[in-house]
Amino acid sequence: MIEWFTWLQVGVAVLAGVLCLFLGLFGRVPNDLTMGATALVELLLVGQLVVSIAAPFAGNTASGSLLEFYTYLVSALIVPVAAAAWALIERSRWSTVILGGACLAIAVMVYRMFQIWTVQGL
Amino acid sequence: MTGPQSAAENVVDGPQKRRVTGVGRLLIAxxxxxxxxxxxxxxVQIASKFDQAPLAYSLSALSAVVYIVATIALVRSSGRWYRVAWVTISFELLGVLVVGTLSIVDPALFPHDSVWSVFGSGYLFIPLVLPILGMMWLVRHRPARPQGPARPQGQAGRQASS
Structure with a gap:
């Protein structure tokens, strides 16, 4: 993992999550903005997947369990897609809230992935 | 130009919209x-270190299956699935209470990274809170039964896409 990219990703996911939660609680149905924010989070996750596969070849290896790392990453890749699919099926304000929840969950998961990659213990 | 008027009438998400299942959807998510x-x-636990704590990790896998079934049951939430939802959610509550208590009384029995250890503290106590919210939701969304006195068979009302 590349540290600045990871923090960028966590930052975007938090922003997108707060934005969607806010708009959802104010009664907005999923729109281009909230779906776009979720799509951006997903895009960064795909970027993270590429980085994580490539990084070991540049000497940047994970210090923790790769199995656990990739379980997190694969789960994370599923979450925004599932939330977005839900938002397409059911166009209600709660779908926007769910988009927000999904983005915040991604922020937490990426942070955990960073922990697995860099520091051991816990 | 009659467009704007009809558009204003068709605003999708008016505050009066009667969507009682809204928060329930959040629960399902x-x-x-x-x-x-x-x-x-x-x-991960079973693939990498099952032999370290077979009991805890088997329980972890069991709880995972139960969460999956509970999610499906909440999505369906009619007829037989309603009962399945009660069983699985009760099982979760029992699990988090028993394992949570045991993991504090005798930490050696459960390593600290199972879902229910210390009442789900590794998951922001969501495993403890969620079954209670789930039960509250189930109580309030009982599928219509013929036993009610003045309720004529309203059972087919909510079968959207099953």
Whole structure:
């Protein structure tokens, strides 16, 4: 993992999550903005997947369990897609809230992935 | 130009909209996420270090399966699935209470990274809170039964796409 990219990703996911939660609680149905924010989070996750596969070849290896790392990453890749699919099926304000929840969950998961990659213990 | 008028009438998300299932949907989403988390974690545990704590990790896998079934049951939530939802959610509450208590009384019995250890503290206590919210939701969304006195068979009302 590349540290600045990871923090960028966590930052975007938090922003997108707060934005969607806010708009959802104010009664907005999923729109281009909230779906776009979720799509951006997903895009960064795909970027993270590429980085994580490539990084070991540049000497940047994970210090923790790769199995656990990739379980997190694969789960994370599923979450925004599932939330977005839900938002397409059911166009209600709660779908926007769910988009927000999904983005915040991604922020937490990426942070955990960073922990697995860099520091051991816990 | 009659466009704007009819558009104004068709505003999708008016405040008066009668969507009682709204918050319930949120509950289902959190259940889905927890099911995913529990499945992922128990997969890692069983694949990499099952022999370290077979009891705890088997329980982890069992809880993952139960979360998945509970999520499906909440999505369906009619007829037989309603009962399945009660059984699985009760099982979760029992699990988190028993394992949570045991993990504090006798920490050696459960390593600290199972879903229910210390009442689900590794998951922001969501495993403890969620079954209670789930039960509250189930109580309030009982599927219509013929036993009510003045309720003529309203059972087919909510079968949207099953």
């Amino acid at each position: 959190v259940y889905g996420l927890l099911a995913l988390a529990a499945t992922g974690r128990s997969f």
